[in-house]
Each structure stands twice: as structure tokens, then as C-alpha cells.
Amino acid sequence: GAVVSQHPSWVICKSGTSVKIECRSLDFQATTMFWYRQFPKQSLMLMATSNEGSKATYEQGVEKDKFLINHASLTLSTLTVTSAHPEDSSFYICSAMFSLNQPQHFGDGTRLSIL
């Protein structure tokens, strides 16, 4: 079946560091990918929609200069958390659609901890 892979699965870094998270569709081409954020005991919150070859669409309240999204190919989208601070610590999850009229498939998430 369709597989979405995220890397890294877990990262710890110092405050002020920029962190890049990769989301790959392993066996299909994904023109659209989505990035979510999840805090402990809470639901997933959509951050942005990533479209291949165009700028990402950010949800209200999400800083586009803070969370840089690049979708340079049909199989890879990246989320860069720039100058990360402790409040950016969270679980980040991506998803992808491999065709219309099919459900989204999710990666296994990236646990980001900023010290």
C-alpha cells in the first residue's frame, strides 16, 4: 500500500537551531502534502498545505517565516523550523494524497524537542 516516510523520527536540539523535517511518498507521486502539529493529549492541527512547484498555503496563525515548507518534487516535501525555541517543541506529522478520491496517508511523525 501507499507509504509516507518521515525523517528524522526524533530530534533534540538547542534553542536557536533550525531543524529540517523530510516527508517522502515512497511508492507514489504526491502533488499535495499536508503538515500537522500535535501537542500532547490534543488533536492534530493543520499547519499548511504543500503543493508541488508552488508556494505552501498556511493556516491562520501559522507563521510562514517560522515554518518554511518546500515541495520541490512529487515525492518530497520538507518543513524547516527556523530558529527553533522551546515552544516549538511538538510532534510534527505529514500526510500525502497519491490521487484524487483516495484518502490521505500519514507519516509516522517527528518528535521535536528544543532545549
Added chain:
Amino acid sequence: LAKTTQPISMDSYEGQEVNITCSHNNIATNDYITWYQQFPSQGPRFIIQGYKTKVTNEVASLFIPADRKSSTLSLPRVSLSDTAVYYCLVGDNQGGKLIFGQGTELSVKP
């Protein structure tokens, strides 16, 4: 986007059938209903999707009444490993975004 409402939590015992109902009064004509399962520190996993009536796969059934304003996920003979959060979402499957509700935390006890 249609909003969904689910019970916050449910308890069950191993071997029982579990039914989780989701309300989506504002569902649009083109919207599908999709259920996901999420374990701690993992991404959501697709369970089942339907548009109307009944859909069944190897892990669950989905019942959707004629007015489509609600849906029920049925998990037959649950086991301890079915303890997870279950999310109901509606969307048109045309590349549009999905908005997650609070989900239902299912706890299966021995």
C-alpha cells in the same frame, strides 16, 4: 468544512463489538467520511472510508444513514491492541485539507 463531533472517550472489554458514532450535520454533497486510528507517538492510520450506506473491510465496518449527518464505525471483537484514538473526518477527497476534531479515546480492558 464540515465539523465533526464524537464522544471524547469510550471503554470496552476484549472480545466486544465497539461502535463509535460521529456527528457531521453540515456534511457537503461531495464529502466522504473517513476514519483514522492513532496510537501514541505515531501518525494516524487509515481505517475505512465511505460515502453512503455500509462499507466493510477486513478491520471495520462503517454505517452511514441516508441523510449522511452521522456515521458509525464498528470494530468487531476488539483486542487490547485496539486501544487508541479514533478520528472521524469529512472531506471531498479532491486534495482539500482535512480538519481533525477531538477524536475518541478508546480504552480496551482485559
